Amino acid sequence: MYLPVQGAAASRDAPEFGRDVLAVLRQPLHDGEVTVARAGITVRFPAKFTLVAGIAPCPCGARPDCTCTPVQKRRYGARLADELGSYLAIWAHAAVPGPAQRTGELGGDADAITTARVAAARDRARHRLRGTPWQVNADIPGAELRRSHQPSAEAITPVSRAVDLGEISTRAADQVVRVAWTLADLAGDPEPGPQECAQALAFQLGVAR
Secondary structure, three states, rough: OOOOOOOOHHHHHHHHHHHHHHHHHHHHHHHHEEEEEEEEEEEEEEOOOOOOOOOOOOOOOOOOOOOOOOOHHHHHHHHHHHHHHHHOOOOOOOOOHHHHOOOOOHHHHHHHHHHHHHHHHHHHHHHOOOOOOOOHHHHHHHHHHHHHHOOOHHHHHHHHHHOOOEEEEEEEHHHHHHHHHHHHHHHHOOOOEEEHHHHHHHHHHHHOO
């Protein structure tokens, strides 16, 4: 989902929201719940959701007459990354949709195949995680992920190197492993290999297209 707003604001890019608004999404993205503490009473509400947020190249939306400076562009894109960077699993560049995509003229067969692949991948994850409190890869806590679901040393090497170089945080590395498992499930593989880990790392670094 997009950040929930109404009316004309519904088309706002994520960086246009205040830092406090973005920061408040950390807990539900990480824990799948919202904790409210008032007058000595603490209440937890379930809050699992999928966040889809858009970022234009610059504050003006990359208009043909754009006058945004490089500094403005960096600051604009950094707002979301600074507040939620390691809490988001996939950063991807989206091409401008063609006429067929804008009018919804997509092939029904392709949609059906994709739906079947996703359903099969979810079944594989549920089968692998049976006997645990989790059903999908995104549910697995970081500590358990590193203890029982770590890919092979060969596959995980680029991810470990990215952590050592400071390119990603440990939390982001956990996101990479979760995505790698999902890619393996989609491919029908028993565990993530070098290709899945490399692709998942590219998603986290925002260099995948």
